[in-house]
Amino acid sequence: MSGVMQLLVAAFLGELFALVLGLPVPGPAVGMSILFVAFVCAGWQIEGIERLFDALAPHFGVVFVPAAVGFIASLDLLAHAWLAAAMAVLVATCLAVLTVGLAFQAVARICARGETS
Amino acid sequence: MSCTDLFGEGGYFGLALTVLVYWASSVLWQRSGRAALLHPILISTLFIAAVLMAFECSYEGYAAQSRPLMLGLGLVVVLLAVPLARNRAYLLASVQPCWVALAIGAAVSIVATLALPLSMGADPSVIPTMLPKSATAGVAVGISAEIGGVPGLTAVIVIGAGVVGASLGPKVLDLAGVADERARGFALGVASHAIGTARALQMSDTAGAFAALGMVLNAVLTVLLAPVVMMLVSV
Numbered sequence: 001m002s003g004v005m006q007l008l009v010a011a012f013l014g015e016l017f018a019l020v021l022g023l024p025v026p027g028p029a030v031g032m033s034i035l036f037v038a039f040v041c042a043g044w045q046i047e048g049i050e051r052l053f054d055a056l057a058p059h060f061g062v063v064f065v066p067a068a069v070g071f072i073a074s075l076d077l078l079a080h081a082w083l084a085a086a087m088a089v090l091v092a093t094c095l096a097v098l099t100v101g102l103a104f105q106a107v108a109r110i111c112a113r114g115e116t117s
Numbered sequence: 118m119s120c121t122d123l124f125g126e127g128g129y130f131g132l133a134l135t136v137l138v139y140w141a142s143s144v145l146w147q148r149s150g151r152a153a154l155l156h157p158i159l160i161s162t163l164f165i166a167a168v169l170m171a172f173e174c175s176y177e178g179y180a181a182q183s184r185p186l187m188l189g190l191g192l193v194v195v196l197l198a199v200p201l202a203r204n205r206a207y208l209l210a211s212v213q214p215c216w217v218a219l220a221i222g223a224a225v226s227i228v229a230t231l232a233l234p235l236s237m238g239a240d241p242s243v244i245p246t247m248l249p250k251s252a253t254a255g256v257a258v259g260i261s262a263e264i265g266g267v268p269g270l271t272a273v274i275v276i277g278a279g280v281v282g283a284s285l286g287p288k289v290l291d292l293a294g295v296a297d298e299r300a301r302g303f304a305l306g307v308a309s310h311a312i313g314t315a316r317a318l319q320m321s322d323t324a325g326a327f328a329a330l331g332m333v334l335n336a337v338l339t340v341l342l343a344p345v346v347m348m349l350v351s352v
Contacts (some may be wrong), residue, residue, distance in 0.1 A: 007192060007195060007196060010195050010198070011191060011192055011195045014195060015191075024256070024259060024260075024340045025256060025336060025337065025340070026191075026253070026255035026256060026259075027191065028190075028191040028192070028193075028194035028195050028255070029194060029253070029255075029256075029333060029336065031191075031194070031195040032194055032195050032196075032197050032198045032201075032329070032333070033198075033333075034198075035195055035196075035198035035199075035202075036198040036201050036202055038198075039198065039199075039202035040202060040205060046199065046202060046203070049196075049199055050199055050203070052196070053196050053199040053200070056193075056196070057318045057325070058318070058319060059139075059143075060193050060314075060315035060318060061139065061143075061156075061157055061158045061283075061312070061315045061316075062135065062136060062139040062157075062161075062186060063186045063187070063189040063190040063193050064158055064190065064276070064279065064311070064312050064315070065135050065138075065139055065158060065161045065162055065165065065183075065186070066131070066135060066179070066180060066183035066184075066186050066187055067187060067190065067254065067272075067276060068158065068162040068276045068279075068280065069162055069165050069166050069169070069176065069179065069180075070176060070180065070272065070273065070276070071162075071166065071273045071276070071277075072166045072169060072170060072176050073175075073176040073177075073269075074269050074270055074272075074273045077267060077269060077270045077273075078270070078273065081234075081239065081240075081243050081246075081270065083237060083239070084233070084234030084237060084239035084243055084247070085234075085243075085247070085270070085273070085274055085277070086277075087233045087234060087237060088229070088230050088233050088234050088247050088250060088274065089250070089274055089277040089278050089281055090281055091229060091233055092225075092226060092229035092230045092233060092250065092278075093250075093251070093277075093278045093281040093282050093285075093286075093308050093309065094281065094282075094285055094286070094289050095225055095226075095229050096222050096225055096226040096229070096251060096282075096304075096307065096308035097282055097285075097286040097289050097290065097304045097305065097308045097309070098289050098290075098293055098304075099218075099221055099222055099225045100218045100219070100221065100222035100225075100300075100303060100304040100307045100308060100331070101218075101289075101290045101293060101295035101300045101301060101303070101304035102293055102295060102300075103214075103217055103218040103221045103222070104214045104215070104217070104218035104295075104297065104299065104300035104303050104304065105214075105295050105296075105297045105300040107213055107214035107217045107218065108211060108214040108297060108299065108300065111213050111214065
């Protein structure tokens, strides 16, 4: 199966499972899990889809732009809560990046030290 | 030239505009030495929003024409299985740091998202709208509707968290001295979902794999935690 077919099959199965089973997680996340399991357990060849992924990965950002522009449709909603929303987004996101990064690095160091000693 | 000429049904101007503006802002970003505030998602979004508002065009027409990119968003998430599979030995060797960092990140994220707006005098009714902030948009909007938030505003806040993490996140990690590629990726995935993951992939394949993992784990955790937090807050 070509890489493109693998991608489409996994995406389709993900949407199908999410819909039929009524999962709270969206179809693409289920599709990602299916594709991962297919590579690791079902012996799907990864080479074809790897070329596709490596060619597209630097440009992934473009798919988020149309959804992000959607904020202009909510400007009246934002008018009431813009300060709270802006603070939560700016400060809480930076805090989350900071603490997750520091915690991961600290625990990884402790684990590495435990293995070498 | 009116809005219906440019953004009418069945046209592709919105799609072409998005790709062109994104390409130009990517070049600008590379030339600037990847300056945080010039990240192409941020610049393209603001530029296109400014164009639409300047010509008084509705978002709906532009969104309908850009539909192929929004469908591509789902395929991008499915494709993240590739870095996960490539780095699986690495992922399995980092189980403990992942769980600890996820737990701490979720706690900090929830407390900050609740405490900051309330301490600034915001109405407590904004809580259910803001709570799912760090989950990926599809999950967050569903949770927000379930716990009594405003889904449209949640979507804006979620995307905002993504753009802030993608643009400022790497700088924050530099300043804090977080050099471990796994930690950098995981932090961006947990705090800024798929947009943070797209940014992590621009750093390295390993960072991208850990970002994808962080994004998924945080989405699942948010689904489980949000109703519990709402119950605790309303008591």
